[in-house]
Amino acid sequence: MSAVLDHHGDHAHDDHHHAPTGWRRWVYATNHKDIGTLYLLFAFTMLMIGGVLALLIRAELFQPGLQVVNPELFNQFTTMHGLIMVFGAIMPAFVGFANWMIPLQIGAADMAFARMNNFSFWLMIPAGLMLAGSFFMPGGAPAAGWTLYAPLTLQMGPSMDAGIFAMHILGASSIMGSINIIVTILNMRAPGMTLMKMPMFAWTWLITAYLLIAVMPVLAGAITMTLTDRHFGTSFFNPAGGGDPVMYQHIFWFFGHPEVYIMILPAFGIISQVVPAFARKKLFGYASMVYATSSIAILSFIVWAHHMFTTGMPVTGQLFFMYATMLIAVPTAVKIFNWIATMWRGSMTFETPMLFAVGFIFVFTMGGFTGLIPAIAPIDTQLQDTYYIVAHFHYVLVAGSLFAMFSGFYYWVPKWTGVMYNETRGKIHFWWSLISFNITFFPMHFLGLAGMPRRYADYPMQFADFNAIASVGGFFFGFAQVYFFLFIVVPAMRGKGEKAPQKPWEGAEGLEWEVPSPAPFHTFENPPKLDATATRVIG
Amino acid sequence: MKNIPNKLASMLCHAGVWAGAWVATAAHAVNDLPGGPAVNQLNLPEPATKIAAEQNSLHWMMLILCTVIFVAVFSVMFYSVWKHRKSKGHKAANFHESVTVEIVWTVIPFIIVILMALPATKLVVAQKDTTNADLTIKVTGYQWKWGYDYLKGEGEGIGFISTLDNAQRVMSAEGKPAGDNYLLKVDNPLVVPVGKKIRIITTANDVIHAFAVPQFGIKQDAIPGFVRDTWFRAEKTGDFYGQCQELCGKEHAYMPIHVKVVSAEDYSKWVDGEKKKLAAKADDPAKVWTQADLVARGEKVYAANCAACHQASGKGAGPIKALDGAAVVLDADKAKQIAVLLNGQNNGAMPGWKQLSDTEIAAVITYTKNNWSNKTGQIVQPADVKTARN
Numbered sequence: 053m054s055a056v057l058d059h060h061g062d063h064a065h066d067d068h069h070h071a072p073t074g075w076r077r078w079v080y081a082t083n084h085k086d087i088g089t090l091y092l093l094f095a096f097t098m099l100m101i102g103g104v105l106a107l108l109i110r111a112e113l114f115q116p117g118l119q120v121v122n123p124e125l126f127n128q129f130t131t132m133h134g135l136i137m138v139f140g141a142i143m144p145a146f147v148g149f150a151n152w153m154i155p156l157q158i159g160a161a162d163m164a165f166a167r168m169n170n171f172s173f174w175l176m177i178p179a180g181l182m183l184a185g186s187f188f189m190p191g192g193a194p195a196a197g198w199t200l201y202a203p204l205t206l207q208m209g210p211s212m213d214a215g216i217f218a219m220h221i222l223g224a225s226s227i228m229g230s231i232n233i234i235v236t237i238l239n240m241r242a243p244g245m246t247l248m249k250m251p252m253f254a255w256t257w258l259i260t261a262y263l264l265i266a267v268m269p270v271l272a273g274a275i276t277m278t279l280t281d282r283h284f285g286t287s288f289f290n291p292a293g294g295g296d297p298v299m300y301q302h303i304f305w306f307f308g309h310p311e312v313y314i315m316i317l318p319a320f321g322i323i324s325q326v327v328p329a330f331a332r333k334k335l336f337g338y339a340s341m342v343y344a345t346s347s348i349a350i351l352s353f354i355v356w357a358h359h360m361f362t363t364g365m366p367v368t369g370q371l372f373f374m375y376a377t378m379l380i381a382v383p384t385a386v387k388i389f390n391w392i393a394t395m396w397r398g399s400m401t402f403e404t405p406m407l408f409a410v411g412f413i414f415v416f417t418m419g420g421f422t423g424l425i426p427a428i429a430p431i432d433t434q435l436q437d438t439y440y441i442v443a444h445f446h447y448v449l450v451a452g453s454l455f456a457m458f459s460g461f462y463y464w465v466p467k468w469t470g471v472m473y474n475e476t477r478g479k480i481h482f483w484w485s486l487i488s489f490n491i492t493f494f495p496m497h498f499l500g501l502a503g504m505p506r507r508y509a510d511y512p513m514q515f516a517d518f519n520a521i522a523s524v525g526g527f528f529f530g531f532a533q534v535y536f537f538l539f540i541v542v543p544a545m546r547g548k549g550e551k552a553p554q555k556p557w558e559g560a561e562g563l564e565w566e567v568p569s570p571a572p573f574h575t576f577e578n579p580p581k582l583d584a585t586a587t588r589v590i591g
Numbered sequence: 592m593k594n595i596p597n598k599l600a601s602m603l604c605h606a607g608v609w610a611g612a613w614v615a616t617a618a619h620a621v622n623d624l625p626g627g628p629a630v631n632q633l634n635l636p637e638p639a640t641k642i643a644a645e646q647n648s649l650h651w652m653m654l655i656l657c658t659v660i661f662v663a664v665f666s667v668m669f670y671s672v673w674k675h676r677k678s679k680g681h682k683a684a685n686f687h688e689s690v691t692v693e694i695v696w697t698v699i700p701f702i703i704v705i706l707m708a709l710p711a712t713k714l715v716v717a718q719k720d721t722t723n724a725d726l727t728i729k730v731t732g733y734q735w736k737w738g739y740d741y742l743k744g745e746g747e748g749i750g751f752i753s754t755l756d757n758a759q760r761v762m763s764a765e766g767k768p769a770g771d772n773y774l775l776k777v778d779n780p781l782v783v784p785v786g787k788k789i790r791i792i793t794t795a796n797d798v799i800h801a802f803a804v805p806q807f808g809i810k811q812d813a814i815p816g817f818v819r820d821t822w823f824r825a826e827k828t829g830d831f832y833g834q835c836q837e838l839c840g841k842e843h844a845y846m847p848i849h850v851k852v853v854s855a856e857d858y859s860k861w862v863d864g865e866k867k868k869l870a871a872k873a874d875d876p877a878k879v880w881t882q883a884d885l886v887a888r889g890e891k892v893y894a895a896n897c898a899a900c901h902q903a904s905g906k907g908a909g910p911i912k913a914l915d916g917a918a919v920v921l922d923a924d925k926a927k928q929i930a931v932l933l934n935g936q937n938n939g940a941m942p943g944w945k946q947l948s949d950t951e952i953a954a955v956i957t958y959t960k961n962n963w964s965n966k967t968g969q970i971v972q973p974a975d976v977k978t979a980r981n
Contacts, residue, residue: 127840201837335687362812374708382697382700395671397675399682400675410668421657425654428707431711498632503628505836510763513773514621517631
């Protein structure tokens with residue numbers, strides 16, 4: 053086998069002479085690994101920008117009264133924090149993981165459409181600049197909330213148009229990325245890698261990509277109608293011309309709810325790979341994991357109006373969306389049970405990827421339960437648009453998606469860079485993040501139950517203490533990510549650290565561990581011959 | 592059942608607050624606000640309606656069920672984390688699938704969510720039943736204030752605007768908040784009688800707002816161009832507070848809701864007072880006006896009621912007669928034009944305008960008599976119209 057790998061290594065060496073160098077390597081990038089790196093760096097940059105906005109929000113809310121910003125700017129912060137984190141950080145980061153790992157995991161040489169891959173990344177740059185730069189446009193950034201509800205969007209300044217344009221571009225980029233992932237997975241798997249032998253990360257991304265193709269055009273429709281309402285005299289959502297503002301919400305959430313799963317299914321995939329690796333035991337119930345992921349994806353299309361219980365739906369509407377939403381708890385519970393069954397009677401070690409994975413399961417489940425509670429429509433009457441909802445979705449998006457990405461980063465970074473990260477630093481990052489995350493977001497449940505509305509620049513004095521605690525926690529959480537960048541990401545990128553073996557994790561399985569670390573520029577140029585489980589390369 | 596969790600919760604709260612004591616700003620001395628938020632409140636507010644009470648018990652049920660499941664599931668996980676470690680020499684087992692187990696842990700959560708959804712169903716239906724209301728009030732969201740109009744029931748016809756007390760906004764801008772009702776104090780609270788079913792119809796003037804009073808268990812978006820409704824029956828008198836709950840622009844945080852629930856007698860007294868105020872605001876028909884004031888007022892009345900047919904130019908159009916230069920307008924006998932306005936003419940082609948007040952009719956007649964090329968100099972006083980009505 054080592055002969056085979058040497059052969060791969062030689063090829064990589066040969067190709068380096070042909071591959072573009074310097075800035076051309078990145079601007080003209082067609083290599084899935086380079087593009088994956090670009091996506092991840094872009095996403096991290098946006099995470100930092102969105103994080104700064106979050107800290108400005110927490111600074112303002114540290115005490116009652118306006119101390120830092122005026123309410124107008126505050127609304128711009130909340131809006132842009134949401135848009136940047138969802139469309140600029142989480143979604144591109146998962147596409148980055150997909151680019152890096154899917155070809156390696158399925159034994160393909162690269163993504164199916166290498167140049168389209170380049171295009172879908174470089175589209176993100178102008179869009180990101182337009183989003184982040186909208187603060188400098190006349191009237192400031194959009195301030196209608198990341199959900200961009202009409203008719204408030206009709207009152208916004210020109211930056212709203214820039215925001216809409218940016219979302220269109222990001223949407224086009226996502227659709228291209230998804231097509232690329234679907235075609236790669238369906239056509240380029242190594243012989244013997246049947247769908248039901250595919251690693252879970254590839255499976256969850258396959259399903260996610262279908263979700264993206266289904267709903268991104270819906271979002272594009274909603275914001276295009278907003279655009280024509282703003283400038284071309286239509287009245288889709290403008291009641292003054294006979295339009296219906298609630299229709300916007302239906303269209304938006306028909307996109308928005310599957311979007312939630314777009315942001316969590318790849319996370320499930322990462323966790324489903326990390327847990328078996330560190331439990332040294334095969335994933336329990338692989339098939340049921342695939343079916344559960346598909347069920348979640350299908351159910352995600354019929355629950356959207358639970359975001360709209362207080363808009364005034366008929367009784368039957370409320371009941372339907374309440375029941376459908378609660379059903380999602382079933383496949384999600386199955387996934388949690390499967391992960392725990394995988395750990396059960398394993399032989400576990402707790403390196404940083406596993407810590408983040410166990411942290412994910414624990415804290416994400418809390419976010420799942422706090423989603424089940426407002427799924428009950430009458431309870432949602434109290435909780436809708438309060439800090440309870442803010443707490444809930446940060447438990448699933450930060451402790452869910454972001455922690456899973458950290459888990460995946462620590463798991464695969466030896467393969468990406470060829471060096472091990474520093475285990476102590478990784479553990480500091482985990483505990484620091486986990487604790488400060490909970491200090492930030494746990495008190496928000498209380499604030500929400502007590503009725504504090506979200507998107508408020510100032511609040512009654514009774515809410516002061518929990519807000520102060522949340523703000524302190526928020527800053528600690530922010531600093532934890534700066535620590536992560538300076539002390540873990542930068543050394544890894546510079547190649548500092550212990551040299552990583554081909555397979556640094558004893559229990560890890562899969563084709564990505566069949567190539568050297570760092571992964572050579574080109575891998576699997578000839579389809580590898582796989583063993584019966586499709587996890588090893590033979591001969 | 593509720594006491595123990597409450598006590599536990601308050602103990603937890605104290606621990607949490609002490610942990611953050613160095614940030615707990617001693618300068619902001621603040622107390623619980625009855626009917627509004629309590630200091631470091633941990634759970635849903637003290638209910639003031641049956642619906643809110645049921646929401647509370649539903650929430651307790653969910654919280655307990657979820658906590659029990661959470662603890663059970665994660666005890667298993669942490670037991671495994673503790674016992675099944677490599678460092679303790681645990682060897683990995685080899686099992687990795689079981690259809691039976693998968694079916695069991697699909698069916699059990701399914702049954703649990705059905706059990707959770709059943710009691711909620713009844714409450715959804717109850718919350719939506721806005722029939723047989725004693726009092727109907729229209730709530731209009733404006734950027735950034737609330738308009739209240741009593742549409743049906745005792746107090747019908749009363750209408751006013753409720754805005755945040757300006758001193759609160761100033762304190763907020765200066766970053767120096769104070770008071771238990773900071774950001775919740777309004778100029779005109781919504782007043783309703785206790786124990787009566789109040790139907791709230793919501794709409795909005797500009798963007799979407801949401802009318803919410805946590806103690807009543809109501810939250811209903813107010814949507815421009817559409818009406819939605821909700822209801823409550825307050826079980827006790829007192830002041831209750833809420834805030835706008837749907838992002839509506841920059842002053843979103845500054846449009847609170849204050850509902851004053853009073854006894855039936857106090858409510859009747861309040862209605863009488865409001866009616867008197869309304870009457871006082873109405874024009875005094877005995878007032879003697881100057882020509883200029885009447886013409887100015889009449890121009891508005893004309894624009895609102897007459898211009899659609901007679902045109903702003905007073906020239907009429909097609910079968911609609913011109914007023915500019917019309918004999919009846921120029922006639923020295925004021926009574927003729929007054930009679931036309933009160934009774935109409937040509938079989939109602941020109942309708943009667945009895946529904947306008949004496950002042951309005953006097954003003955619009957004076958306007959037509961002294962506008963365009965009509966320069967009669969005549970003044971019609973409200974008293975003239977009043978005489979003609981009888």
